[in-house]
Each structure stands twice: as C-alpha cells, then as structure tokens.
Amino acid sequence: MxxxxxxxxxxxxxxxxxxxxKVISEHRIGVLAGMGGGKTIDTAKIAxxxxxxxxxxxxxxxxTDAPCSGCAVRYSKDGVFDSVLYQRSxxxxxxxxxxxxxxxxxxxxxxxxxxxxxxxxxxxxxxxTGSMNECGGLGTVAALGIAKLCYDTLLADGVExxxxxxxxxxxxxFDRVVEANTLxxxxxxxxxxxxxxxxxxxxxxxxxxxxxxxxxxxxxFGVLAGRHLTGDPGEEVDRVYTFCEExxxxxxxxxxxxxxxxxxxxxxxxEKACAPGQAICHEGGTMTPKRVLDAMLKADxxxxxxxxxxxxxx
Amino acid sequence: xFRKAVFPGRYIQGAGAIGExxxxxxxxxxxxxxxxxRSVID
Numbered sequence: 326m327x328x329x330x331x332x333x334x335x336x337x338x339x340x341x342x343x344x345x346x347k348v349i350s351e352h353r354i355g356v357l358a359g360m361g362g363g364k365t366i367d368t369a370k371i372a373x374x375x376x377x378x379x380x381x382x383x384x385x386x387x388x389t390d391a392p393c394s395g396c397a398v399r400y401s402k403d404g405v406f407d408s409v410l411y412q413r414s415x416x417x418x419x420x421x422x423x424x425x426x427x428x429x430x431x432x433x434x435x436x437x438x439x440x441x442x443x444x445x446x447x448x449x450x451x452x453x454t455g456s457m458n459e460c461g462g463l464g465t466v467a468a469l470g471i472a473k474l475c476y477d478t479l480l481a482d483g484v485e486x487x488x489x490x491x492x493x494x495x496x497x498x499f500d501r502v503v504e505a506n507t508l509x510x511x512x513x514x515x516x517x518x519x520x521x522x523x524x525x526x527x528x529x530x531x532x533x534x535x536x537x538x539x540x541x542x543x544x545x546f547g548v549l550a551g552r553h554l555t556g557d558p559g560e561e562v563d564r565v566y567t568f569c570e571e572x573x574x575x576x577x578x579x580x581x582x583x584x585x586x587x588x589x590x591x592x593x594x595x596e597k598a599c600a601p602g603q604a605i606c607h608e609g610g611t612m613t614p615k616r617v618l619d620a621m622l623k624a625d626x627x628x629x630x631x632x633x634x635x636x637x638x639x
Numbered sequence: 640x641f642r643k644a645v646f647p648g649r650y651i652q653g654a655g656a657i658g659e660x661x662x663x664x665x666x667x668x669x670x671x672x673x674x675x676x677r678s679v680i681d
Contacts, residue, residue, distance in 0.1 A: 326664065328671040332680055348672065355668025358660065361676025369674045379667040382647075383657060385679060393647045415645050418663045421652040462643025495654050508650055516644040 329354070337364040337371070338402040345372040354378065356417075361385050363540075367397035370412055379417040387426050387503045388433040389440050389540055392419050393511030396459065406530065415515075419507070423495045426503055431490035432539070434499075437506035438483050439545030439574045442565070444510045445476035446548060447607070448517025450555065456607035458518035465516060472513035478505040480564070483572045521554055521598075522547035524605035525617065528598030532590055534582035538575070545574040546581055549624040554616060555608055566631055576628030578621070592618050 329352055334341040349357065349372065358381040359369025366382050373380035382392045391397070395415040399407045426434070449472070450456070451464055458464045478501050486502035489495065525547030529535045535543055549569065552562045566576055575581045583591065595617040598605055605612045651659050664671045 326661075326669050326671055328661075328664065328673060330673045330675060330680070333674050333676045335677070345674065352672070353670055354672040355670045356664050356672070358664060358671065358673045360673055360679050362678075365674060365676040365679075372674070381660065381663055381667070383660065385676070393650065395645055415647045417647070417667055418649040418651070419647045420656050420659055420663065421650075422657040423652065423654045425657065457640070458643065460643040460645050462641045465642045465644045468644055500652070504652060508652070512644075512646060516646075 333361060333365045333368060335364075336400055336402055336404060337368040337398065338400050338407075340402050341368055342372055342375070342399075346375060349376045349378070356381065358383060363389055363391050364400075366392060367399070370395070370397045370416065371399065371410055374412040374414075381418045381420065382416045383420045383422070384507065385425050386429045386433040387421070387437040387506040389437060390444070390506060390510035390514055392416070392421070392507055394459070394515045396515070421503060421507055423500060423503060427490055427493050427495050427499060429490075431487050434490045434502065434506065435487055435572050435574060436539035436541035437510075438479055438502065438572055439539075439541030439548075439569075441475050441479055441506045441510035441541075442568070442574070443519070443522035443544050443548045443551075444513035444517065445472045446551060447520040447522055447604075448472035448513055450520040450609070451518030451607050454607055454609050456518055456520070456604075459515040464518055468513060468516035471509050472517045475505045475509035475513050478502065478509065480568055483568060487572050518607060519604045520607040521551040521605045521612070524598040524603040525550050525594075525621065527603060528594035528596070528617070529581065529583075531594050531597045532583060532586060534586060538581045542575050543581055545569055546576075546578070546621075546624065549576060549628065550617070550620040551608070553620040553623040553627075554612070562627075566627065570631065576624075576631065578625040580628070588618070591621060595621065
C-alpha cells in the first residue's frame with residue numbers, strides 16, 4: 326500500500342478539516358491514521374467520518390479517554406470550543422505504544438487519571454437515575470463493570486504508574502493504568518454515561534484562569550465537587566481525595582488557577598455547569614447553580630484543610 | 640429505552656505497538672494517510 330504523511334495544522338477546526346478533506350479526495354485515500362495528542366486524533370476522526378473511510382487512532386499521550394470513543398471536539402481556528410461531533414462509528418483500530426506514552430511527561434498520564442477517575446462515579450450516577458449514556462441508550466452491565474474496574478485499577482496502580490512514567494519506563498502498573506485511562510475509561514464513559522464531573526469541568530472552562538490546565542485536571546476537581554453534590558459516604562470521599570493527593574491531581578481551586586477567583590466568577594462556572602443539555606442532570610435531584618457553587622467551595626475547603634490542617638478563609 | 644454500547648473495532652496496546660500500524664492500515668485500505676502532530680514528525 327502507499328502511505329502519505331500529512332502534518333497536523335495544530336487545531337481541530339473547520340479550516341483544517343476542509344484542508345484534509347481536499348487531501349483525502351485528491352489522493353483517493355482509503356484509510357486515515359491520526360497520530361499525536363487529542364486534537365490530532367479528533368481531526369482524524371472527523372475527517373475520516375466525513376470521507377466515509379476507516380480511521381486508526383495512535384495516541385502519543387494517555388491524557389484523556391478520547392482515543393477509543395466515537396466523539397470529537399471541534400474548535401474555532403483560534404482554539405475556542407465550538408461543538409462535540411459524534412461520528413457514525415468508533416475508530417476501526419486504536420494502537421497504544423507504551424514506550425511512546427512512557428516517554429511523554431508524567432503530567433499527561435496523571436491528567437488522564439483525572440479524566441478516568443470520573444468514569445465510575447458518572448456511570449454509577451447514570452445507572453442509578455436511569456439516564457442516557459453517550460450512545461443514546463441506557464448503560465449496559467458491561468459498561469458499569471468496566472467503569473468500576475477502571476476506578477479500582479487507578480486506585481491500585483496509579484501511584485506506581487506515575488513513578489514509572491517519571492522514570493520513563495514501562496512497568497506492569499504503568500501498562501494497567503494506560504489501559505484504564507484509554508480503554509476502560511473510554512468504554513466506561515461512552516457506554517456508561519457522564520454526569521456532574523464533566524459538567525463542572527465544562528463550567529470551569531468559562532474561566533480563562535483554568536485554560537492552562539488539562540482537561541483531566543479540571544475533571545478531577547469536578548469529581549471532588551461531585552462528591553459533595555451527591556452526598557457520598559465519608560470514606561469514599563476520603564479515598565478519592567487521598568488518591569488525588571498521592572498522584573498530584575488538583576484538590577483545591579488554586580490548583581486549577583482559581584485561588585483568587587471571587588464568588589461572582591465561580592458562580593459563572595456553576596451557572597454554565599447547569600446550562601440546558603449539561604449531563605449534570607444525570608445526577609439525582611435538582612441541580613442548581615447555587616448547589617454546584619456550594620459543592621465547589623466545599624470541595625476546595627476540604628482540599629485546603631487536608632493540605633494545611635485547616636481551611637483558611639477564602 | 641434500549642441499552643446501547645459502542646466499541647472500537649480493535650485495540651492493541653504494548654511496547655512497540657506502533658509496529659502494527661502498517662499491517663492494520665493495509666487491512667483497511669490501499670492508500671493510507673497519516674495525520675501526524677508536529678511532535679511526531681519532529
């Protein structure tokens with residue numbers, strides 16, 4: 326077979342998609358492989374779907390659970406969020422080279438753990454409330470089991486996996502966590518459903534201070550805030566905080582750039598988290614911006630208290 | 640409402656898994672295009 330290599334333009338935007346469409350058409354391409362980070366992969370997914378050809382995903386970092394999924398995020402050419410696009414099918418193949426992933430900075434793997442940390446809690450909420458998953462149906466027993474396995478794997482191997490990544494080596498723990506971040510979380514979120522953690526993440530993106538932080542880092546804070554929304558048992562909340570502290574995921578607002586953000590700005594994020602169409606409605610009960618803001622502040626206070634012994638007044 | 644699930648067609652993970660790419664591509668089409676990020680090309 327003949328293979329052409331094309332350099333990604335840097336943004337998953339309509340302009341780049343149109344450019345790729347021309348390349349695919351002009352060279353009568355029959356299969357497309359996307360190799361790189363999330364935006365490269367998403368561009369390949371959308372371009373292949375539009376052309377009606379198979380796509381192969383080759384992630385070079387394990388920072389999100391997007392590689393296995395059929396959805397992709399499109400932005401403007403300036404990097405502003407535009408929309409989530411659902412493809413007609415999931416990637417035909419996903420190739421994850423552990424040596425490549427291990428050579429990337431450990432912060433990517435940790436961010437991926439933050440994204441994967443949400444999977445069990447969100448799938449469980451959707452299961453409890455009979456909410457729709459990301460495939461337009463109810464979650465399956467398999468999806469719920471996979472989501473739980475994802476969570477258990479993170480807790481068992483997350484710390485060791487991070488150490489391995491920092492040393493640039495592939496170990497069994499690293500291997501398992503890459504699978505949790507990529508396959509288990511990917512199947513778990515798409516087939517199990519999403520809920521408050523991702524809605525709170527979406528709300529946080531309204532605040533420019535959070536933009537330097539990765540998706541999974543903000544989702545991790547959404548997981549913590551979600552625990553205060555749903556009234557989870559204290560031991561479960563403690564377990565999640567401990568995990569985040571051990572691997573270096575955010576546990577306070579200052580960890581995601583919001584240490585100086587006043588109540589009005591935080592309220593903007595809470596408002597956006599509760600906007601129509603947000604998956605926060607998959608949690609039980611009525612979710613209001615006030616409840617979400619309170620949960621974010623409680624999550625922050627607990628994070629600071631655990632770190633400093635007591636929570637200084639904001 | 641029905642229960643629904645979707646999956647990727649194939650998942651391959653391991654040290655050196657990228658070596659599988661030519662064979663996987665070959666099985667899916669005659670003319671391939673690799674869209675690679677700048678870091679991959681560099």
